[in-house]
Amino acid sequence: MIKRSFIGLTKPMLKYEALDVRTPEPTIIQEPKKVSLFLDKTYGFKDSILLKIGDTVKTGQKLSLSENSEAYVISTVTGKISSIETLTGDYGKTFTSVSIDVDDHEEIDDQFKTLAAEPTLDSANNFLSGVPGKPSFKIFSDPEKPINTIIVNGIDRDLLVATNQYIVKSEIDAIKNGIRILKEITGIDNILIAVPQNLTQDAIGGGAQVTTVDSEYPATLPAMMMQSILGQILPAGQSCEDMGVCFLTAEAVASIGTAFEAGRIPSTKTVTFVNKDGVKSLVSAKIGTPVRSILNAFGVTLNEKDRLILGGPMTGATLYSEDFPVLADTDAIIVQDRNNIPFVSDYPCINCGECVRACPANVPVNMLVRFLEAGQYEEAADQYDLYSCIECGLCSYVCVSKMPVFHYIKLAKYELGRTTSPEATNA
Amino acid sequence: MLNQKKLIVSHAPFWHDGSSIRVRSYHIMLAALPAALFGIFTYGMPALGVVSLSISFAIIWELLINKVTRRTISIGDGNAALIGLLFAMLLPATSPWWLVATGTLVAVVIGKHIYGGIGGNPFNPVLIGVAILMVAWKDFFDFNEALVNYDLGFAMVYPLAAAKHLGTSGIEAFSTAGLLLGQHSGGIGATFGLGLILGGIYLIIRGFIRWEISVSFLAGVFVTALFFHISDPSQYASPVFHLLTGYTLMGAFFLATEDSSSPVNFIPMLIYGAGAGVMAVLIRNIGAYVDGVVFAILLMNLINPICDKIRPKSLGKVV
Numbered sequence: 001m002i003k004r005s006f007i008g009l010t011k012p013m014l015k016y017e018a019l020d021v022r023t024p025e026p027t028i029i030q031e032p033k034k035v036s037l038f039l040d041k042t043y044g045f046k047d048s049i050l051l052k053i054g055d056t057v058k059t060g061q062k063l064s065l066s067e068n069s070e071a072y073v074i075s076t077v078t079g080k081i082s083s084i085e086t087l088t089g090d091y092g093k094t095f096t097s098v099s100i101d102v103d104d105h106e107e108i109d110d111q112f113k114t115l116a117a118e119p120t121l122d123s124a125n126n127f128l129s130g131v132p133g134k135p136s137f138k139i140f141s142d143p144e145k146p147i148n149t150i151i152v153n154g155i156d157r158d159l160l161v162a163t164n165q166y167i168v169k170s171e172i173d174a175i176k177n178g179i180r181i182l183k184e185i186t187g188i189d190n191i192l193i194a195v196p197q198n199l200t201q202d203a204i205g206g207g208a209q210v211t212t213v214d215s216e217y218p219a220t221l222p223a224m225m226m227q228s229i230l231g232q233i234l235p236a237g238q239s240c241e242d243m244g245v246c247f248l249t250a251e252a253v254a255s256i257g258t259a260f261e262a263g264r265i266p267s268t269k270t271v272t273f274v275n276k277d278g279v280k281s282l283v284s285a286k287i288g289t290p291v292r293s294i295l296n297a298f299g300v301t302l303n304e305k306d307r308l309i310l311g312g313p314m315t316g317a318t319l320y321s322e323d324f325p326v327l328a329d330t331d332a333i334i335v336q337d338r339n340n341i342p343f344v345s346d347y348p349c350i351n352c353g354e355c356v357r358a359c360p361a362n363v364p365v366n367m368l369v370r371f372l373e374a375g376q377y378e379e380a381a382d383q384y385d386l387y388s389c390i391e392c393g394l395c396s397y398v399c400v401s402k403m404p405v406f407h408y409i410k411l412a413k414y415e416l417g418r419t420t421s422p423e424a425t426n427a
Numbered sequence: 428m429l430n431q432k433k434l435i436v437s438h439a440p441f442w443h444d445g446s447s448i449r450v451r452s453y454h455i456m457l458a459a460l461p462a463a464l465f466g467i468f469t470y471g472m473p474a475l476g477v478v479s480l481s482i483s484f485a486i487i488w489e490l491l492i493n494k495v496t497r498r499t500i501s502i503g504d505g506n507a508a509l510i511g512l513l514f515a516m517l518l519p520a521t522s523p524w525w526l527v528a529t530g531t532l533v534a535v536v537i538g539k540h541i542y543g544g545i546g547g548n549p550f551n552p553v554l555i556g557v558a559i560l561m562v563a564w565k566d567f568f569d570f571n572e573a574l575v576n577y578d579l580g581f582a583m584v585y586p587l588a589a590a591k592h593l594g595t596s597g598i599e600a601f602s603t604a605g606l607l608l609g610q611h612s613g614g615i616g617a618t619f620g621l622g623l624i625l626g627g628i629y630l631i632i633r634g635f636i637r638w639e640i641s642v643s644f645l646a647g648v649f650v651t652a653l654f655f656h657i658s659d660p661s662q663y664a665s666p667v668f669h670l671l672t673g674y675t676l677m678g679a680f681f682l683a684t685e686d687s688s689s690p691v692n693f694i695p696m697l698i699y700g701a702g703a704g705v706m707a708v709l710i711r712n713i714g715a716y717v718d719g720v721v722f723a724i725l726l727m728n729l730i731n732p733i734c735d736k737i738r739p740k741s742l743g744k745v746v
Binding site for chain 2: 001002003004006007008009010012159223233234235236237238302303304305306307308309311313314315316317318319320321322334336338341342344346347348349350351352353354356357360361362363364366367385387388390393394396397398399400401402404406407410
């Protein structure tokens, strides 16, 4: 954890992880006995469920829940479905978890292979939205919001994480293929690859225009990159897709490249693992591998009241169980010892202004948080620029009162979203 | 699932820079300590008595009001002790115990807790305490009268009173070096200019106070005093004299910078600081009071909420 420096006059300096000159070798995690795959949607009572417990699935097989739902997941192993359950995540998000008992004997489904020879947006949309990096293809076929620029993110969005930098260093050929295929299937020629200064040489091999990104947090958040790379300011409350810009991680692009090249859907995710003592290592694991297997591979014992984080230290999410699997967009797993966990407090804002100075979006956080605490979300959005927030978490990081400012902001956005479109949360 | 280990789940971010209200309060007290200790050495046991009593009473009042309002006990954050220390530093060494008790009661309860405690106060609690005492028992704040029995080897006349009543001829005995080294009478912790400046610089470097407020306050005092001095050098004291006497340095580094009652955006901080500095000299030179810092800062506290609306445009905001 980076503490406040002795000279507190300046803003906090949080540098992104810079990869060594030597490419690190990722630790390969053995295929576990059981994997869990997550679908972004729950099944309704009326849906006819296509999957049932006891079904055998092959590696690379597409599993959809029902015929009238587009949600699917690609099995990363061969085995028998042992359970199907519904889970609730943060902010009312719901998932269906499909657990598969792994067979020793692996069989590969070749449905995709026949399509791979001639890449199309449809086949990508139908088979590749669950590959490592979790690219979204739906946005390319939305006629209302045409995409004109794709930015391949070769630097990770959060601190400590080096996953996408590693991909740029080690799989630049796959990225090159991916970029070529993306150009072909989407018809978008304006593809940029954004990397930190130290990876510029490596990124040239990607066959796209290379831009460098500042290595200080939060320079790699989409809204910041829009400003620094494209010179466009993201209007409050809009997403980058609304502006015609699509962000894909380097890993997603590499996966697309590998998939069409090899005719096989990639299933191995690269994850940055940060141990209790802060030692970082790269891990290569199948999507669906429980976090427990990774912890075991590093000999980590979790104690009561430790913290397990999926994602980076500023924007990640905590887990309540070691059985939670590695997902397609899990870039990092961080273990925090119970003695190193900073807690939030119920102290009020003392108006010290640290957050106002730290905020990259100039949000008047000191006033905003007073309204959010009182639950006055509409006033907060109207007068104090709630929707300008780019969700970097720096305000909570510097808060002298240790207020959960970021949490308040996310909650307010969620609650406002619920009141404006009640059906949107289930969509 | 029942025997599972319970992990801590919480919202991002999972890091914190380690700052806290307690650290902040104690560092501000640390920075004020050289000046306070100098006052104690100069004025002896009575000054030590006032400082100790003031800190203890401030903590006791805070504890009592916590109990009465059934809120969590907040004396651990050091803010009450800080109020007590700063309050004592403004008092003359001979203040009677009941004056200290009443003043801290006003500061902690009326200055801070009736607005909901730390962070809610629109005015600086210390200044509320001092202002009410100054209005109610102004004789105790007449430093010439209060320190009449002291002879410390330098001119014992209160510099600001001399400047006000006698013009520049009354303050010839005070050299700049003497003022910096505390060779003039005044509040317990308010006379040692060098100590206050060093404490202030420490706080600015560590980021515990906002430099914009301190600098603009001092600039406001300097420029206004300079204009007065140029217009009539025989009646109005020099700007350096105004910077180093009375509560100016206390105000610049410890009072005007109080978090809750001061702005946080750049331009408002400059307006707030400079406004308080200008007002302080105006009150000193043409107002009724000998020292105007207390009322000047309270007045600027009043405009802080409106002033702080001048802020940079948020990212992507159209209006």
